[in-house]
Amino acid sequence: PRLSPDDWQRMISHIITVSEIAWQKYGVRPVVHPHAGGCIEFADEIEQLTAQIPHQTAGLCLDTGHLYYAGMDPVTWLDRYFTRIDYLHFKDVNPRVFHDVLARGLDFFTACAQGMMCPLGQGAIDYPAVRELLAARGYQGWITIEQERDPRHAQGSLRDVTESLNYL
Numbered sequence: 001p002r003l004s005p006d007d008w009q010r011m012i013s014h015i016i017t018v019s020e021i022a023w024q025k026y027g028v029r030p031v032v033h034p035h036a037g038g039c040i041e042f043a044d045e046i047e048q049l050t051a052q053i054p055h056q057t058a059g060l061c062l063d064t065g066h067l068y069y070a071g072m073d074p075v076t077w078l079d080r081y082f083t084r085i086d087y088l089h090f091k092d093v094n095p096r097v098f099h100d101v102l103a104r105g106l107d108f109f110t111a112c113a114q115g116m117m118c119p120l121g122q123g124a125i126d127y128p129a130v131r132e133l134l135a136a137r138g139y140q141g142w143i144t145i146e147q148e149r150d151p152r153h154a155q156g157s158l159r160d161v162t163e164s165l166n167y168l
Helices: 005-026 043-052 064-069 074-081 095-104 108-113 128-135 155-167
Strands: 059-063 085-090 141-144
Touching: 005 043, 043 064, 059 064, 059 074, 064 074, 064 085, 074 128, 141 155
Parallel strands: 059 085, 085 141
Antiparallel strands: none
């Protein structure tokens, strides 16, 4: 469910406060990670977030899998917010499982337990285009390869992350 306007403003205020404390008191650069099933997930929410929180207060950690899951093309959104990105997460989405879990109305974490996330290069995300964009824009930051699973069914995670690393 979406936050009410008052709850959204309260969340933004909390993010700003925590971000300022993190940076000023602890020297930690905060980033906001839009996440499937979270309060910041969809295109309009990312746009509103970036309009309300300056980059000097908090950067973005965009995630290819979460962007795709929320109906956005990862290449388009990485390009659109490139100057706001401090950190990236890479994952891929099995389109067959994705369409099935959406049709059944399953939540994100149940979808992960159904095997929605797959090794990079085996799903719907155009990683050659992601690579081309990041190279053209000169991205020099960190990227984490993720393999989201239900922790009760994590067997195969290391194999899948290794496949993703080999693909890259």
